[in-house]
Amino acid sequence: MAGTNPMVMTELPGGFVAMGDVQFLPGYCVLLPKRVVGSLNELSFSERADFLTSMALVGDAQLAVCHAQRINYDILGNTDDFLHAHIFPRYAWEPDQRRKMPVWQYPPASWQDSATAYQPAKHAKLRQELTAYLEQSLTAN
Template sequence: MKQNDDWKKDRIKSAQLGENPMVIAKMRSGFAVIGDTQFLPGYCVLLPSEKVNSLEDLDFQRRCEYLLDMSLIGDAILKVCEPRRVNYSIYGNTDAFLHAHVFPRYNWEPEERIPYPVWQYPGEKWRDPEYQYSEETHCELKQKLSLALHELMKKAYK
């Protein structure tokens, strides 16, 4: 049976309603979600609690919370996936609302890809069903990220 993808029409609203299956954790500033594609295992996105256009639309306190939460996702990825490093990016060009991409980067990546942003990977990496998130393949990874993130939030939100 194919899963209903209506939640993708408004990922933030579906997260607020508890209908976004990609949510790893509710955070102070929003929702940590696992990425739709997992060719770099552990790729996550931070969605804000409410839809805003950009980081600058948040007051200073909410900006601080958002950027802290983004870094906590990176810490969870480092703990669970053990990448070489984590890359953070906020664009809003394709999906014109605030959201932050948190990408693990690995030593096993092709040498010619390592110095460049993940966006330069070929399109098939982003679209190939082999790399798309699935509960069967990625459920354990999602659970481990959730556990690590909840532990980090306990420390950070004292």
């Protein structure tokens, strides 16, 4: 990553954690592997283990910090031809018809609403809390 992506929060053994561009589900993050590959299957076994463990660690942080009801983990690769994992906290306050469906079923406006777009001033506290949880988890293990 060379320190050039302002969305990156921290580095984990399996990759770099970044805040999502949209925050209509507060705490949405993306995990990017340490080396650019097209899919999970292109990583070595140890890299896969690190990536998937790091992905779950981001979910742990979202559960603790965001008080999410559950976490949705998504590795698709259908649009962007590089490995990355979307990690979405899901909430009890979401409408039933949305909460029970994949996040991608939210209407397009949800993904483009400037009111829920990531904004450093608006999301700084959440970002700091998630980052602190992740970094403390690394030192605890």
